[in-house]
Amino acid sequence: MTTFEPSTGLVMQAVGLTKRYGHVVALDGADFELAKGEILAVVGDNGAGKSSLIKVLTGATIPDSGSVFVDGKPVHFKNPLSARLAGIETVYQELAVATQLNIAQNLFLGRELRKPGLRGRILRQLDKSGMRQQAADHMKNLGIRIQSINQKVETLSGGQRQAVAVARAAAWGKRVVILDEPTAALGVRETNQVLNLITRVRDQGLSVVLISHSMPDVFQIADRIHIHRLGRRAVVVSPKTTSMSDVVAVMTGALPPDKVQSSLIATGATSPASH
Numbered sequence: 001m002t003t004f005e006p007s008t009g010l011v012m013q014a015v016g017l018t019k020r021y022g023h024v025v026a027l028d029g030a031d032f033e034l035a036k037g038e039i040l041a042v043v044g045d046n047g048a049g050k051s052s053l054i055k056v057l058t059g060a061t062i063p064d065s066g067s068v069f070v071d072g073k074p075v076h077f078k079n080p081l082s083a084r085l086a087g088i089e090t091v092y093q094e095l096a097v098a099t100q101l102n103i104a105q106n107l108f109l110g111r112e113l114r115k116p117g118l119r120g121r122i123l124r125q126l127d128k129s130g131m132r133q134q135a136a137d138h139m140k141n142l143g144i145r146i147q148s149i150n151q152k153v154e155t156l157s158g159g160q161r162q163a164v165a166v167a168r169a170a171a172w173g174k175r176v177v178i179l180d181e182p183t184a185a186l187g188v189r190e191t192n193q194v195l196n197l198i199t200r201v202r203d204q205g206l207s208v209v210l211i212s213h214s215m216p217d218v219f220q221i222a223d224r225i226h227i228h229r230l231g232r233r234a235v236v237v238s239p240k241t242t243s244m245s246d247v248v249a250v251m252t253g254a255l256p257p258d259k260v261q262s263s264l265i266a267t268g269a270t271s272p273a274s275h
């Protein structure tokens with residue numbers, strides 16, 4: 001039995017993940033690697049196991065077997081909170097914004113700041129001006145233009161709402177922001193705004209996982225593309241060296257993965273016997 005050595009250069013790595021639902025094998029020895037400061041797109045046909053993979057990485061599902069590493073150390077996420085505490089934030093397709101609240105309230109939802117001293121500790125008074133100021137600074141740093149931080153989210157367009165959700169994840173995700181189809185419901189202009197925002201999040205040093213069915217989006221911003229097929233990683237490619245049609249061909253099984261140039265960083269991470 002060999003002991004698997006995680007790659008220390010990766011912010012997140014998974015090896016040999018399996019997950020079965022009855023007779024359905026959702027993950028079949030799936031590997032995953034994410035470098036610091038990259039946008040990694042995860043693509044695959046319907047039912048390939050993308051959501052199942054993301055659920056394991058975000059603590060929403062516990063795998064039947066396999067290992068997950070963060071900064072080279074093994075982690076065992078029991079629930080989404082334990083993943084969040086490790087600096088991994090997720091924006092799910094069903095946007096988790098509270099439309100009745102304003103932008104600042106959304107950014108601090110569930111993590112509200114209290115006033116300093118007794119007023120905060122004993123009386124539990126909220127530091128509303130502090131939250132407004134920090135929220136405004138954060139939105140400005142990410143280049144998100146809004147009229148006012150006090151604007152209710154229900155008055156925002158779909159793209160602006162998505163921007164608030166991404167900004168919230170970027171504010172709290174110390175390491176990784178995972179985005180599930182962030183442009184699915186958006187028009188062309190808003191899609192471009194959200195894609196630009198995602199690149200700014202990456203440029204601030206965070207790693208981004210982008211699950212997407214949109215090949216143009218993927219080729220516009222991804223640094224690398226993880227192609228998932230039949231419950232496992234088929235190959236990771238670079239959009240600079242692999243064409244869109246070849247990515248689609250690998251996704252559908254029309255092209256064997258060894259016919260495209262691999263952009264894997266860690267080598268030999270396929271389900272070691274010890275896991």
Ligand SMILES: Nc1ncnc2c1ncn2[C@@H]1O[C@H](COP(=O)(O)OP(=O)(O)OP(=O)(O)O)[C@@H](O)[C@H]1O
Nearest residue numbers: 021024025026044045046047048049050051052053
């Ligand atoms: N909770 C569950 N119970 C039973 N089967 C499941 C469950 N979750 C996923 N599956 C099955 O596991 C397989 C992989 O599903 P998964 O949702 O991970 O794929 P996907 O690549 O995200 O697909 P899509 O792009 O359609 O969302 C599918 O056959 C799916 O039906």
